[in-house]
Amino acid sequence: MNVHKIRISQILDAFWILAIAVVYYWSAQLGFLFAWKNSNVSAVWIPSALGFTAIFFLGYRLWPAIWLGAFLANATYFLSNPSLGFAQTVLFSTLIGIGNTLEAVAVCFVLKKLIGHRNPLHKAQDILRFMMAAMSGCAISAFVGALTGCLSNPSFWNLYAMIWSTWWLGDISGILILTPVFWALGQRPFPKANARRITEFVISLSILIFVEWMIFSGKSIIGQTHIPITYLSLPLMVWLTYRFDYWGAIISILVTLPITVYGTKLGFGPFIGADASGSLVLLQTFIVTACGTNLLLAAALYERRQAQQEVVLREQRFRALVENSLDMITLVNLIGIISYCSPSTAKVMGYQPEDYLGKSMFDFVHPEDEPGTILKFSHILSHPGEVVNIVLRVRHKNGSWRWIEADGQNLLADPAIGTIVINHRDITQRKQAEEVLKNELKQAARLADLGTLAAIVAHELRTPLGVIQVASHNLKHKNKELAQDKHLDNIQKKVWEGNRIIDNLLSYSRIKIPSYEPCAILTLLEECVLNIQNQFKELEVAVQKNYQISDDFVIEADSNQIREVLVNVLDNAYQAMKDKSGRIELTVQKRDNEYVEISIKDNGVGIDAEDLDKIFLPFYTTKAKGTGLGLSICNELVNLHHGHFEIQSIKDHGTTVHIVLPVHCKAPRSNNK
Numbered sequence: 001m002n003v004h005k006i007r008i009s010q011i012l013d014a015f016w017i018l019a020i021a022v023v024y025y026w027s028a029q030l031g032f033l034f035a036w037k038n039s040n041v042s043a044v045w046i047p048s049a050l051g052f053t054a055i056f057f058l059g060y061r062l063w064p065a066i067w068l069g070a071f072l073a074n075a076t077y078f079l080s081n082p083s084l085g086f087a088q089t090v091l092f093s094t095l096i097g098i099g100n101t102l103e104a105v106a107v108c109f110v111l112k113k114l115i116g117h118r119n120p121l122h123k124a125q126d127i128l129r130f131m132m133a134a135m136s137g138c139a140i141s142a143f144v145g146a147l148t149g150c151l152s153n154p155s156f157w158n159l160y161a162m163i164w165s166t167w168w169l170g171d172i173s174g175i176l177i178l179t180p181v182f183w184a185l186g187q188r189p190f191p192k193a194n195a196r197r198i199t200e201f202v203i204s205l206s207i208l209i210f211v212e213w214m215i216f217s218g219k220s221i222i223g224q225t226h227i228p229i230t231y232l233s234l235p236l237m238v239w240l241t242y243r244f245d246y247w248g249a250i251i252s253i254l255v256t257l258p259i260t261v262y263g264t265k266l267g268f269g270p271f272i273g274a275d276a277s278g279s280l281v282l283l284q285t286f287i288v289t290a291c292g293t294n295l296l297l298a299a300a301l302y303e304r305r306q307a308q309q310e311v312v313l314r315e316q317r318f319r320a321l322v323e324n325s326l327d328m329i330t331l332v333n334l335i336g337i338i339s340y341c342s343p344s345t346a347k348v349m350g351y352q353p354e355d356y357l358g359k360s361m362f363d364f365v366h367p368e369d370e371p372g373t374i375l376k377f378s379h380i381l382s383h384p385g386e387v388v389n390i391v392l393r394v395r396h397k398n399g400s401w402r403w404i405e406a407d408g409q410n411l412l413a414d415p416a417i418g419t420i421v422i423n424h425r426d427i428t429q430r431k432q433a434e435e436v437l438k439n440e441l442k443q444a445a446r447l448a449d450l451g452t453l454a455a456i457v458a459h460e461l462r463t464p465l466g467v468i469q470v471a472s473h474n475l476k477h478k479n480k481e482l483a484q485d486k487h488l489d490n491i492q493k494k495v496w497e498g499n500r501i502i503d504n505l506l507s508y509s510r511i512k513i514p515s516y517e518p519c520a521i522l523t524l525l526e527e528c529v530l531n532i533q534n535q536f537k538e539l540e541v542a543v544q545k546n547y548q549i550s551d552d553f554v555i556e557a558d559s560n561q562i563r564e565v566l567v568n569v570l571d572n573a574y575q576a577m578k579d580k581s582g583r584i585e586l587t588v589q590k591r592d593n594e595y596v597e598i599s600i601k602d603n604g605v606g607i608d609a610e611d612l613d614k615i616f617l618p619f620y621t622t623k624a625k626g627t628g629l630g631l632s633i634c635n636e637l638v639n640l641h642h643g644h645f646e647i648q649s650i651k652d653h654g655t656t657v658h659i660v661l662p663v664h665c666k667a668p669r670s671n672n673k
Contacts, residue, residue, distance in 0.1 A: 216263025
C-alpha cells in the first residue's frame with residue numbers, strides 16, 4: 001500500500017516537472033521576444049514569475065523543472081549562435097539554469113520567512129516584503145547570468161555592471177507583473193460588474209491605451225520627438241487600480257507592458273537614450289516603478305476596504321445586539337447628558353429612546369439615591385476604563401420607581417467611542433424577591449432566637465428562683481441553723497441576677513438608635529463600678545484607676561446605653577476572678593482628641609483563643625450560667641455610637657476590654673441586626 005502511494009507520488013512529481021519545464025521553455029521563448037538586440041537579456045523575463053509561482057504553490061521538490069526548462073531555453077538560444085561550441089553551449093546553459101533555479105528557490109524562501117504562506121496581495125507591508133524578496137532572489141540569477149555572458153564573450157567584462165542591472169531588473173519585472181496574476185486568479189474574484197462599471201472600465205482602459213499609443217507610437221509627434229512625459233500614463237493606471245481593485249492594477253499593467261516595450265525597441269518614446277543598454281535600463285525602471293506603485297496602492301485600498309467592511313459588520317452586530325437585548329444601553333457625556341438610549345428602554349421604562357435625548361440622567365433618579373449616584377458618576381469620570389457598578393431607583397413613565405442595576409464605564413478617551421457607556425437592567429422583581437426572602441429569613445431567625453431564648457430563660461431563672469424558694473422556706477420555718485441576714489442576702493442577689501437576665505433580654509429585643517445627651521463619662525463609670533462592687537461584696541477585688549481626663553470631661557452619648565455597656569463588662573470582669581481576690585485596672589484617656597478610650601483589664605481566667613471570634617454572637621457563652629447576650633449587646637451599642645469595641649485575652653492570664661467612643665455624636669448609622 002505504502003509502496004503504491006510512493007510510486008503514484010513519484011509519477012505525479014515527474015509529470016509536474018515535465019509540464020512545468022515545457023511551460024517554462026515556451027515562456028522563455030516568449031520572453032526572448034522582449035530581449036534587446038544581440039542579447040538574451042529581456043526587458044521583462046516572463047519565466048522568472050513562472051518558476052517562483054511553481055515553487056511557492058507546489059513546493060521546493062519541483063526545482064528540477066525550472067533548471068530543465070531554463071537549460072533547454074538557453075541551449076536553444078546559444079545553438080543559434082555559431083561562435084559557441086557544443087561544450088560551451090552546455091556549460092553556459094547549465095550555469096544560467098542553475099542561476100534561474102536558485103532565484104526561484106531564494107525568492108520563495110525569503111518571502112515565506114517574511115510572511116509565511118499567506119497571500120501578500122492583502123497587505124501593503126506584505127507587498128513591500130514581496131518586492132524585497134524578489135530583489136534579493138533576482139540578484140542571484142543576475143550575478144550568474146552576467147558572469148556567464150562575460151565568460152562567453154570576454155569583451156563584455158567592462159559591461160558587467162550594465163548586464164547585471166538589466167538582467168536583475170528584467171527578472172524583477174517579470175515577477176512583479178505576472179506573479180500577482182497567478183495569485184489573483186486563485187484568490188481575488190473579479191469585481192461585481194454592471195453596465196455602468198463596465199462602461200467606466202472600458203473608457204478608462206481605452207484612454208490609457210490611447211495615451212500609451214501617443215507616447216510610444218512612431219505615428220505621433222510625442223513618440224517621434226521623445227518628449228519626456230515618462231509617467232503620464234501612471235495616473236491612469238492608478239485610477240484603474242483605485243476603481244477596480246487588483247484587477248484594475250493587473251490589467252492596466254498587462255496592457256501597458258507590451259506597448260511600452262515594443263515602442264521602446266522600435267526607438268520611440270521617452271526612454272530612448274544614448275545607447276540601447278541605457279534605454280533598456282530606463283524602460284525597466286519605469287516598469288518596476290509602475291508595478292510596485294500600483295500593487296502597493298491596490299494592497300492599501302484592499303486593507304482600507306476590509307477595515308471599512310469590518311467596521312460595518314461590527315456596527316451591524318452591535319446594533320443587532322443592542323436592539324435585541326433586554327439590557328438597556330445609555331450613552332452620556334461628562335456631565336450626564338444622554339445622547340443615546342437603546343430600544344429596550346421603551347420595553348422596560350415606558351419611555352421612547354428619543355424621550356431621553358438631551359436630558360440629564362440625574363433627572364430620572366430617585367431623590368434618595370441621587371447623592372450616591374453622583375458620587376459613583378464622579379468615580380467613573382476619575383477612573384477611565386474601570387467598570388463601576390451601582391444599584392439605584394429610576395422613575396418609570398407611569399410614575400413608579402424601578403430598581404436598576406447599572407455598570408458604567410468611562411470611554412471618553414477611546415476615539416472609536418468617545419462617551420460614557422452605561423449598561424443597565426431592571427432588577428425590581430429581584431429586589432422584591434430579596435425583600436421577601438429577607439423577611440422570611442428574619443422571621444425564621446427570630447423564631448429560632450425565641451426558641452433559644454425560652455430554653456435559656458427557663459434554665460437561668462430556675463436557679464435564682466430555687467434559691468429564693470429555699471431561703472423563703474427557711475425564713476418561714478425559722479431555721480435557726482442559718483442566719484436571717486444570709487437568707488435575705490441570697491434573695492436580694494438572686495433577684496438582682498434575675499433582673500439582669502430580664503434586662504439583657506429586653507435590651508437585646510429593644511436595641512435602638514442612641515438618644516444623645518451630654519454625658520460625664522468618669523461620673524458614669526464610677527456609678528457602674530460602685531454598683532458592681534455592691535453586687536460582689538464577697539470578692540476582694542482591688543480596683544486601680546488611671547484617669548487621664550478631668551472629672552468634668554463630657555462626651556455626647558446615650559448615658560443609659562453606655563451604662564449598660566460598662567455594667568456588662570465590669571460584671572464579666574468580676575465573674576472572671578478565680579478566687580475571692582483579684583485586680584481590675586481602669587484606664588480612661590483621649591485618643592486623637594476625637595475619641596475617648598475606656599480600658600478595663602482584669603487578671604481573671606481569660607478566654608480561649610478559639611472562642612474570641614464567637615463572643616459577640618447572640619446566646620453564645622462559655623459560662624455555666626448566663627444568656628450569652630451581654631457582649632453581643634455591648635458590641636451593638638458601641639457600634640451604634642460609631643465607636644469601637646475590642647477584646648484581648650489570654651487563657652489564665654486575664655482579659656482587657658477597650659471601649660472607644662467618639663467625643664461628639666455622629667450621624668446615626670442603621671442597625672445591621
